[in-house]
Amino acid sequence: MNKSMIEFHEYLKSCKRIVALCGAGLSVSSGLPTFRGSQGLWKNFNMIDLATPDAFYIDPGLVWQFYSWRRYQALHSQPNNGHKALAKLSKLENIDFITITQNVDGLSIRSNHDKSKLYEIHGSLFELKCTSFTCNYKDHNNFKHPLTNALKETEEEFENVRKRRFQEDQLNSPQFNPVKEINEDELPRCPICNDLLRPGVVWFGESLSLSILNQIDNFIEQSVDLILVVGTSGTVYPANSYVDRVIHQGGKVAIFNTDIEESSLKDNEIWGFKGDAAELLPIALKPLIDE
Numbered sequence: 001m002n003k004s005m006i007e008f009h010e011y012l013k014s015c016k017r018i019v020a021l022c023g024a025g026l027s028v029s030s031g032l033p034t035f036r037g038s039q040g041l042w043k044n045f046n047m048i049d050l051a052t053p054d055a056f057y058i059d060p061g062l063v064w065q066f067y068s069w070r071r072y073q074a075l076h077s078q079p080n081n082g083h084k085a086l087a088k089l090s091k092l093e094n095i096d097f098i099t100i101t102q103n104v105d106g107l108s109i110r111s112n113h114d115k116s117k118l119y120e121i122h123g124s125l126f127e128l129k130c131t132s133f134t135c136n137y138k139d140h141n142n143f144k145h146p147l148t149n150a151l152k153e154t155e156e157e158f159e160n161v162r163k164r165r166f167q168e169d170q171l172n173s174p175q176f177n178p179v180k181e182i183n184e185d186e187l188p189r190c191p192i193c194n195d196l197l198r199p200g201v202v203w204f205g206e207s208l209s210l211s212i213l214n215q216i217d218n219f220i221e222q223s224v225d226l227i228l229v230v231g232t233s234g235t236v237y238p239a240n241s242y243v244d245r246v247i248h249q250g251g252k253v254a255i256f257n258t259d260i261e262e263s264s265l266k267d268n269e270i271w272g273f274k275g276d277a278a279e280l281l282p283i284a285l286k287p288l289i290d291e
């Protein structure tokens with residue numbers, strides 16, 4: 001075991017309040033792609049461009065096909081050992097712990113993470129909500145696939161991607177069938193008002209749930225000993241602000257990422273563990289979760 005892991009273990013054993021801040025890298029070894037870099041494409045569209053209210057307004061059929069594909073991918077993936085290590089941490093009674101995840105894939109919940117300690121700040125692929133301003137219909141834990149007949153076929157593409165990955169050791173850039181033109185009538189509709197339904201995720205430019213942000217603020221205000229920064233590029237606010245707040249209060253940081261810039265580790269308060277979060281987290285958290 002390297003020196004910094006031994007030092008980290010010593011510090012970890014003294015921690016009473018811990019936060020994990022997670023991003024797409026946590027789910028990579030479950031087979032799900034990240035947003036940025038070469039994996040962040042769907043049929044030649046940049047995934048970040050599709051995760052916007054504008055994209056949905058202009059072409060809801062296109063955006064629904066993208067989300068149908070993501071729902072199928074997530075449903076056919078399994079939580080990995082990184083999710084499971086955090087879930088175990090959430091069950092410990094002697095540690096105050098929360099996970100803040102930017103992931104919408106539902107894998108943390110499926111790893112048996114304590115739900116009261118899990119904040120899915122960007123929503124969930126398995127929540128649907130009505131687009132009408134006057135209707136507040138929401139459907140939680142909707143795992144149906146496909147949601148409508150017109151949204152069929154995204155699964156074939158996922159299987160193709162999987163096969164290709166085995167053959168070429170390449171990650172997802174699924175540029176297979178052209179995007180279908182789908183009439184709005186053939187997309188998921190609200191059972192109350194018949195308006196269009198949309199995925200219950202937070203898109204770029206939209207506000208996060210104030211109630212969730214307040215609960216996170218309350219936790220972080222009471223000084224945190226350690227923040228685990230897992231598989232996130234830290235480019236999106238407010239997630240990226242939590243690290244500075246923890247450091248400011250005297251807490252330490254441990255980064256788990258396949259790509260860590262050396263310059264970000266100059267500070268003594270930061271450990272950097274380079275590699276797959278699914279492999280590293282169980283090793284790093286062993287002193288607490290294996291006891």
Ligand code: OAD
Pocket residue numbers: 022023024025026028029034035036037048051102103122202203204230231232233234235236256257258259275276277278
């Ligand atoms: P990104 O795609 O921006 O970053 C993923 C991070 O995971 C990168 O830093 C990778 O180096 C790292 N990574 C890749 N594979 C890894 C592995 N096996 N183990 C550990 N780390 C790995 O994804 P996020 O940071 O989650 O928001 O992106 C933040 C938000 O921006 C997303 O929630 C989404 C996106 O656009 C919205 O949709 C609102």
